[in-house]
Amino acid sequence: MSYKPNEIFLFCARSLDIRVVHSFPALPAPALGQAVLCANSELDGIYNLVARQLPQFADKFEFALVPPTTASSNDSYTISSKAGKDTVIISGTTVNSLARGFHHYVKQCGHVSISWTASTINTLGSLPSLCGGGQHGSIDGAAIVPWRSYFNTVTFGYTTAFYSWPDWEHMLDWAAMHGINLPLAWVGYEQAQIVNFLSGPAFLPWNRFGNIQGSWNGSLPLEWPRQQMQLQQKIVKRMVELGMTPVLPSFTGFVPNAITDLYPNATVIKSSTWSGFPVTYTNVTFLEPLDPLFTKLQVAVIQRQRTYYGNYNENSPFSGDVSYLKNSLRAADPDAVWPQWQRTNSYYGHDWIWCELHDFGNLPTLTKGFTSAMTNSSSLVGEGNQMAWSSSSLNIKRYTEEYVQARYGPKIVSADVIECWHDLVNLVYMNNASSVVNVVPKSIYELAPNINGLLNITGHHPTKAFYDISSLVDIWKKLVGAVAASPTMLQHPQVHYDVVDFTRQVLANQFLDLYVDFMHFYNTTNPSASTSSEIIDRAEPLLEVLRTADRVLYTDVNFLLGSWIARARALADGNDTIADYYEFEARNQITLWAGLVGSYYLPQWEMFVETLAFQRNVSAFDVATFQHTMLLPLDIQWQWE
Structure with a gap:
C-alpha cells in the first residue's frame, strides 16, 4: 500500500465564510527510507492517464511510488531516463505527484500543454530529452504545502452544469497533471424526492447556498438527480484513482418549507430575499442548527453520501460557533475533523488554504502574496494555484516565456509573440488600480442599454478599465501581425483561441469609445432637428462592432x-421535453448573469438606438419603460426561443 499523511482532513478558506469538513482516519506514513509495496492496481490511475493523454508513447513510461526522502511529508517526484533505452521513469511519493511529474516533463521538455479547453500533448512526435536535468540527469519537483485545492462552488453552475463524463475526464486529467489533490466534488448532491425545492441545473449552486429555491422553468426533471448520481460516482472514483481527496458537501440546513408538515416542532428560520429575485424563489427555509433534527439530517446526508460516494464532506456553518457542527458530524463519524477559519481572526490558529478567483487580483499578488503568507503563517496548509509547487516567488518574465512556449509550442513561438505576451502581462495582468477596480471589467454592451450610468463603474462589477486601452490595441496589432505573417499558426488550437479572445476584448473596448461618441453626439446636438435615419446612421459603427465581435467569436x-x-x-x-428544459436553463444562465453577442446583445442595442432615434429627445428616454416594454419581452422571447 502507498502511504498518506498521518491525518487526512479537508479544509478550505474563503474570504467570506467558515468551512467545516468531514474526513476519516488515514493510513500511517512509513518511516523515512522504508520501502513501499505497491499493488499494480494502485498505479492504474496514472498509467490510464498517460494512455488517454499520450497514447502513442504510453508504453515508454514507468511509474513507481517511493517513500519521502526528507522529513517533509509533502508530495514530491523525480523524473529520470533509463540509460540506453527510450523510457522515462517517474517516481513519486503519491499517485498525484506522479501525475504532476508527468505534466512537468511534457510541458517543460516537450513544450506541450493541457488546458481547460484542449490538449496539445498528442502533438509530440517523439519523446523529448530531459530538459535541465541535474547532476544525475534527473528533474525533481516538490509541493511546499500538503493540499492543493480546486474549483469554486459556483463553477458547478457556470461551467460544469451540463458536463458529460468525457468533459469530466478531461477536466480531472488537467487537475491531476497540475498537482491538484483536493477538488470539490459537488455533483449528485440533490435528491429526487424534493425536486420542487431544487433549482434548475444551471442554478443549483445558489440553491445549495440557500440563496434561491425552486425553478422558474418548472420542476427539475426526475432524471436529473438520478443521472447526476451516476456521474458523481464516476467522478469520485476517478478523483481517487488520480490521487485526489474529493470534497463533498454535507447538510447545510437549507430545507423545503414543507419540512414543518413532516416535523411540526422543527425550529426554522426564513432567510431574506436575494439579489432581486421574487420572494417565491428566495426566502429559503433554514433549519436552526441547534434543533436536534439538524443532527439527524446531517447524519442521514453523510451516511447516504458515504454509501454512494465515500467519506468526503464539506459544508458552511450558520455562525462562527461550530460546536453544533462538531456534534452533528461526530454523530455521523467519530473521526470527523472540523478545522475552521474566521476572517476576523486572520487565520490565526486555524489550518487554511490560500486561493483565488481567477478574475480578481494580479500576478504579483498571486505569486508574492502566497510566498509571504507561507513565511508568516504557521497554519497555512494548502494552496489554490501553481504556487503550491514553488518555494519562491515566480519570476514573472521567465514564467511567461515558459507558459507561452508550452501553450503554443517552440516551433510557433517567435520573438514577436513572446514580446506581445510580455507587454500583455505588464499592461493587463498587473492591475495597479486594484483598490479601485478589483476584478476584470465587464464590457458595457453586456449591460442593459442606457443613456447614462454605464461608464466608469468601479468596485466589484466594474466597467472602468484599469489599463490604457490604446496600448492594448498596439499589442493586439503586433500579435495579429505575427499570425498574419505565418497563417498556419491559426491551425494551433491555443493560438486560435487566444487570437479570438484578444480580438473580442479589443472590440469590447472599441464599443466603449463608440458609445461615448454616440451619446456625446446625441446629448450635444439637437436630436429633434435630425431625422431618425441620421441618428441611426450615427450609431451604425457602434452596432457594427457587435456584429464583428459575433463573427469573430463564431x-x-x-x-x-x-x-x-x-x-x-x-x-x-433523446427526450425532447427534457432537452427543451435543459436548453432553457442554459439560455437563462447566460442571459441572467453572463451573456452573448449577436442574437441577444445586438438586438438590445439596436432597440436602444431606434428608441432614441424615434424620440429624438434625450429627456424623453425613460430607462424603466424601455427595459419593461422593450428589453423584457426580448429577454423572455430569446430564452424560450
Whole structure:
C-alpha cells in the first residue's frame, strides 16, 4: 500500500465564510527510507492517464511510488531516463505527484500543454530529452504545502452544469497533471424526492447556498438527480484513482418549507430575499442548527453520501460557533475533523488554504502574496494555484516565456509573440488600480442599454478599465501581425483561441469609445432637428462592432452559444421535453448573469438606438419603460426561443 499523511482532513478558506469538513482516519506514513509495496492496481490511475493523454508513447513510461526522502511529508517526484533505452521513469511519493511529474516533463521538455479547453500533448512526435536535468540527469519537483485545492462552488453552475463524463475526464486529467489533490466534488448532491425545492441545473449552486429555491422553468426533471448520481460516482472514483481527496458537501440546513408538515416542532428560520429575485424563489427555509433534527439530517446526508460516494464532506456553518457542527458530524463519524477559519481572526490558529478567483487580483499578488503568507503563517496548509509547487516567488518574465512556449509550442513561438505576451502581462495582468477596480471589467454592451450610468463603474462589477486601452490595441496589432505573417499558426488550437479572445476584448473596448461618441453626439446636438435615419446612421459603427465581435467569436467552438446549448440538450438522452428544459436553463444562465453577442446583445442595442432615434429627445428616454416594454419581452422571447 502507498502511504498518506498521518491525518487526512479537508479544509478550505474563503474570504467570506467558515468551512467545516468531514474526513476519516488515514493510513500511517512509513518511516523515512522504508520501502513501499505497491499493488499494480494502485498505479492504474496514472498509467490510464498517460494512455488517454499520450497514447502513442504510453508504453515508454514507468511509474513507481517511493517513500519521502526528507522529513517533509509533502508530495514530491523525480523524473529520470533509463540509460540506453527510450523510457522515462517517474517516481513519486503519491499517485498525484506522479501525475504532476508527468505534466512537468511534457510541458517543460516537450513544450506541450493541457488546458481547460484542449490538449496539445498528442502533438509530440517523439519523446523529448530531459530538459535541465541535474547532476544525475534527473528533474525533481516538490509541493511546499500538503493540499492543493480546486474549483469554486459556483463553477458547478457556470461551467460544469451540463458536463458529460468525457468533459469530466478531461477536466480531472488537467487537475491531476497540475498537482491538484483536493477538488470539490459537488455533483449528485440533490435528491429526487424534493425536486420542487431544487433549482434548475444551471442554478443549483445558489440553491445549495440557500440563496434561491425552486425553478422558474418548472420542476427539475426526475432524471436529473438520478443521472447526476451516476456521474458523481464516476467522478469520485476517478478523483481517487488520480490521487485526489474529493470534497463533498454535507447538510447545510437549507430545507423545503414543507419540512414543518413532516416535523411540526422543527425550529426554522426564513432567510431574506436575494439579489432581486421574487420572494417565491428566495426566502429559503433554514433549519436552526441547534434543533436536534439538524443532527439527524446531517447524519442521514453523510451516511447516504458515504454509501454512494465515500467519506468526503464539506459544508458552511450558520455562525462562527461550530460546536453544533462538531456534534452533528461526530454523530455521523467519530473521526470527523472540523478545522475552521474566521476572517476576523486572520487565520490565526486555524489550518487554511490560500486561493483565488481567477478574475480578481494580479500576478504579483498571486505569486508574492502566497510566498509571504507561507513565511508568516504557521497554519497555512494548502494552496489554490501553481504556487503550491514553488518555494519562491515566480519570476514573472521567465514564467511567461515558459507558459507561452508550452501553450503554443517552440516551433510557433517567435520573438514577436513572446514580446506581445510580455507587454500583455505588464499592461493587463498587473492591475495597479486594484483598490479601485478589483476584478476584470465587464464590457458595457453586456449591460442593459442606457443613456447614462454605464461608464466608469468601479468596485466589484466594474466597467472602468484599469489599463490604457490604446496600448492594448498596439499589442493586439503586433500579435495579429505575427499570425498574419505565418497563417498556419491559426491551425494551433491555443493560438486560435487566444487570437479570438484578444480580438473580442479589443472590440469590447472599441464599443466603449463608440458609445461615448454616440451619446456625446446625441446629448450635444439637437436630436429633434435630425431625422431618425441620421441618428441611426450615427450609431451604425457602434452596432457594427457587435456584429464583428459575433463573427469573430463564431470562428472558435469554445465561444459558440451552440456548444453550450448542445451540451445541455445532450444530457436529455433523446427526450425532447427534457432537452427543451435543459436548453432553457442554459439560455437563462447566460442571459441572467453572463451573456452573448449577436442574437441577444445586438438586438438590445439596436432597440436602444431606434428608441432614441424615434424620440429624438434625450429627456424623453425613460430607462424603466424601455427595459419593461422593450428589453423584457426580448429577454423572455430569446430564452424560450
